[in-house]
Amino acid sequence: MEKCILNNKIKTQGVGILKFNQLAAYIGVAVFISACGESITSQEHIANAKSAIERNELSISEIELKNALKVDGKSAEARFLLGQLYLSQGDSLVAVKELERAHSLNYDGNKVVPLLARAYLLAESYEDISSLDDDGKDLVIDSKIKFLAFKSIAAVLSEKFELAQELTLQIISLSETNSYSLLASAYVNFAENNNEQALSLVSKALLADSENIDAFLLKGHVSFALNKFASAAENYKKYNELQPKVGVTKLFIANSLLRDNQYDEAEKYADDILASISEQPLANYIKAVAMFEKKDYTNAKSHAETALNQNYNLPVLKLIAGTSAFNLNNYESAYHHLNVIVKQMPANHYSRKILAISQLQLGLIDDINETLIGFNATTSEEVRFLSSLSFQLAELGALDEAKVIAKQANENATESNAEQSVRSGILKLMTNDPSGVEDLELALEANPNLEGAELAIAFAALQTGDYDKALKVAKKWQEKQPDIAGSYNMLAAVYIAQQKNELATQALQTSLLKDANNLYALTELAKLNFTEGNKIDAEKYALRAVDQYPDNAKALRYYYASKPDEQALAKIEQAYQKSSDNIALSLLYIDALINSNDLTQALVIANGMESSVKTPKKLWLQRISIYKKQQNELQLITTIEEWLKANPYHIEPVLMISDYYVNQRQIDKALPYLDKALSDHQKDSLIIKLVKVQLLLDINKLFEAKKLFQDPQLQSVKSEVKSGLEGRIAFLEKDFTKAVEKLTHFYQAYPSRKNVVLLSLAYIADNQAVQAQQILREYLAKNEQDDQVRMMLADSYLTTEVEKAILTYEKIIINEPNNVIVLNNLSWLYLEKGELDKAQLHSKAAIDLAPENPNVIDTRGMVLLKSGKNVEAWKKLSEAYKLSNGKDISIALNYAEALLANKRNQDAAKLLIKIKVNSIDDMNRKNKLMALAI
Incomplete structure (x- = not known):
């Protein structure tokens, strides 16, 4: 012992020496400490440890106990004290190891068994507590109560409630007032949702023993369950002070503080946890809520998604992530999160509103009505939300969906009748319901001073074509407000619609007298x-x-x-550069660039704008116009497809793409687009039904056309249109008399090229060729430049009036000098007429344009033949015969005639034997040529 004291003195001196020779002193001290350590016994280390524990110097006591075990590894007391030390800080896993060793070394069971049971409980090793049953039999009452209490709590936590109740009764039989008896009973009541009783019992347990650590934890749980979050946080904090190594307690504290709206303090605890475990789900949840309350949506979304990625799938996390994404204008992410939980939300929950808006932004129009099922607008704000949503749907073309939302808005409106009528009227007009004017009139009747009602009525009347009503309202408003420029502007708008430009100009100039710089008057003038x-x-x-x-x-x-000069273009560009996100300016700039033929820049601006359900029709049309000008057919059709995909409510891309394939003579490719539109977003589109039925008639699908024609919408169309369809159907059914009757009515209403052709074909099929020619001539008298119809008229003259055919063809040649068909027909007509010079002229022009067309070569050959140029004729007609593969009877007979003219009678006879004729004229000609050949 003296040696140890001496060494301690030397250690003190070593500190002084350290000032002069640090290295030597440090080595010396280390040697003396080592020498001292070797001489201290295990019991002395244990005694030092106990003293340190009393002074709450836990680190020193841990070192002393470990040193004791180095001296004597089988020291049961050292193992016990070390386990007790770890357990006092909540470090259950390490405590279990040390206490198990102490127990195996037969340390006092009254001390070790209750602590080991508690260590197992904290480590969630519930089954291991049962292994101590035999060791618990001989314990003194206090130790036995603690052991059985921990066993009972373990049974509760492992959901063995009957066992827990049995054990609790056993504990109470030992003592009703023991702190741990009360604690066990409190746990059982808590498990049975008797929360108030549980709180009473755990409070009594703490009165019986204010140092009952486990009672603080349960009191925190019970208080939380009773929504007493401040009390829960207080008890969790006490437990955390006593058991700092139980990391989960900080989560309990943070969650309680969060529920108590103590966001800043809750966030601090969450940050402490996340500093070491960045993906801890509950900590991220707490952080997400705290950030959301602070409107820090970026971090709220990030923490919510981190928690969700850890399979912590709380609806509230989805709500936070989705709402935060919405506030960050990330509609795709908002939809991703909110769509999952929307059905769990109340019908009027705000999440349904923001999900509906997100669906609108993403073009998921079909889902909006389902999202808002049962949504009852109980406030004016909610009515405005539904109204606004309905307006936007109508603007996109989703009229059916807009009507559903508008109905919800009108049914749930709570404002005054006047305001409700205004909203109802405007919504109806937006969805093409003219009765909206009546609603607006009711609004004005209920409240004559309702701002904007008169203006809305006037514009509504203009939209529906009721100019008299519009003018009456506009004049009335102008008389009421004679000093307001807007009243004259409204009057001018009516006059413009009536095409009374002089009156409109006067009204606008008066408007400028009232307000010299009002935009409407200046632009309309x-x-x-x-x-x-x-x-x-x-x-x-x-x-x-x-x-x-x-x-x-x-x-x-x-x-x-x-x-439209460079100066004006520069002004537009300058305005666009200042506000490149302004859609109206962007569209104007693109138009100006197209007009100035700067297609490349126009395309850059156009393609730089977003393509979605909200993209204006104007922008799509501009892109298509550019590609047409560039003759970029691939990009043209691709753009139409993109438009159709982005906004299936627009009818234009459906009609454009079907028209494209019709022009390509691929009607079978056009029809699927019409079918898809009619089966989905355009099921009530009369235009698409009309287009489809006409295409079906074009390709002779009579049965399908007649079936579609029975659709009530088609049956209710104007009589002229209906007659047109009935006429075409009759034509295909070969009822030509009826076809003429119906198509005449149709043509008189719509005298277009296509319709006059249809009618003339019906006349011809009904053996009324003269009437066909008459209707074609009448049409050409009003449409002098239509050479396609003139061509049909010329063709009809071929067999009846050759001179008229020639005159008509010659007229066509003036406008179409390279029309091969006309040149060839003229050549043949002049040939038959005997005017060989003209026949030569036209046949030469035709063959120069179409040197490989067998009919053109055939005509050239016959002209040469009739001109006495037999060898040249034989060559040409031989070429025509080969190109036609001998299948054209007329060309074959002409070739035979050329062979005879060149004294090749035997070849001519062989050829004539092969020719199989169908008409009497061809038979007679064949027989004549055969006679010459023989």
């Missing part, structure tokens, strides 16, 4: 002057508008229209 050819005045008004509103698309558009 520019437009009126431009349409009437007064370009100087148009430019004057447009320039005034641009000077006042240099960034206004409408003003710039009229200015460019009146003066």
Whole structure:
């Protein structure tokens, strides 16, 4: 012992020496410490450890106990004390190891068994507690109660409730007032959802023993279950102070603070956890809620998604992630999260609103009505939401969906009758329901001073073509508001619709007297002057508008229209550069670039804009126009396909793509697009049904056409249109008399090229060739430039009036000098007429244009033959015969005639034997040639 004291003195001196020779002193101290350590016994280390524990110097006590075990590894007391030390900090796994060793070394069971049971409990090794049953039999009452209490709690936590109840009764039989008896009973009540009783019992347990660590934990759980979050946090904090190594306690504290709306403090605990376990789901959940409350949507979304990625699939996390994404304008992510939980949300929950908006943004129009099923607008804000959504759907072309939402808005409106009627009226008009005007009139009747109602009625009347009503309302409003420029503008709008430009101009000029810089008057005056050819005045008004509103698309558009030069283009470009996200300016700039033939730049701007369900029709049409000008057929059809995919509610791409394939003579490819539209978003489209039935008739699918024609919509069309379809059906059914009757009615209403051709074909099929020619001549009298119809008329003259056929063909040649068919027909007609010079002239022009066409070569050969150029004729006719593969009877007979002219009678006879004729004329000619050949 003296040696150890001496060594301690030397250690003290070593500190002094350290100032002069640190290295030597450090080595010396280390040697003396080592020498001292070797001489201290295990019991002395244990005694030092106990003293350190009393001083709460836990690290020193741990070192002393480990040193004791180095001296004596079988020291049961050292093992026990070390296990007890670890357990006192909540480090259950290490505690279990040490306490198990102490137990195996036969340390006092009254001390070790209850602690080992508690260590197993904290380590969630519930079955291992049962292995201590035999060891618990001989324990003193206090130790036995603790052991059985831990066993009972383990049974509760492993959901063995009957066992827990049996054990609790056993504990109570030993003592009703023991802190752990009360704790065990509290756990059983908690498991049975008797939360108030559990709280009472655990509180009594703490009164019986204020140092019952486990009671603090349960009291935190029970308080949380009773929504007493402040109390829960307080008890969890006490437990955490006593058991700092139980990491999960911080989560309990943070969650309780969160539920108590103590977001800042909850976040601190969450941060502490995330510093070591960055993906801990509950900590991320707490952090997400805290960030969401602070409107830090970026971090809220990030933490919510981290928790969700750990399979912590709480609906609230989906709600936070989805709502945060929505607020960050990330509609795809918002939809991804919210669509999963929407059915779990109440009908009027805000998540349904933002999901519906996200679906609108993503073009998932079909899902919106389902999302809002049962959504009852109980506030004016909710009614406005539904109204706005309905407007937007209508603007996109989704009229059926818009009507459903509009109905919801109207049924749930709670405002005054006037306001409700205005909203209802406008929604109806947006969805093509003219009765909306009546709603607006009711609104004005209920509240004569309702702002904007008169204006809405006037515009509604204009939309429905009721100009008299529009004018009446506009005049009434102008008389009420004689000093407001807008009242004169409204009056001008009606006059413009009535095409009373002089009155419109007067109203607009009066409007400028009331407000010299009002945009509507300036732009409309520019437009009126431009349409009437007064370009100087148009430019004057447009320039005034641009000077006042240099960034206004409408003003710039009229200015460019009146003066499409580089200066106007520069003004448009300048406005666009300032607000490149302004759709109206972007569309105007693209139009101006197309007009100035800068197609490359126009395409850059056009393709730089988003392609979605909300993309304006104008932009799609601009892209298509550019590709047409560039003759880029691949990009043209690709763009139409993209449009169709982005917005299936627009009818234009359906019609465009079907028309494209019709022009390509691929009607079978056009029909599927019409079918898809009719089976989905355009099921009530009369236009598409009309197009389809006509295409079916074009390809002689009579049964399908007649079936579609029975559709009530087609049966209710205008009588003229219906007659057209009935006429075409009759034509295919070979009821030509009926076809003539129906198609005549149709043609009189719509005197187009296609319709006159249809009618003339019906006349011809009904053996009324003269009437066919008459209707074609009448049409040409009004459509002098239509050479396609003139061609049909000339063809009809071929067999009846050759002179008229020649005159008609000669007229066509003036406009179409390279029309091979006309040149060839003229050559043949002149040949038959005996005017060989003209026949030579036209046949030479025809063969120069189509040197490999067998009919053209045949005509050339016969002209040569009749001109006495037998050898040349034989060569040409031989070439025509080979090109036609001998299948054209007329060409074959002409070739035989050329062989005879060149004294090749035997070859002619062989050829004539092969020819199989069908008509009497061909038979007679064959017989004559055969007679010559023989």
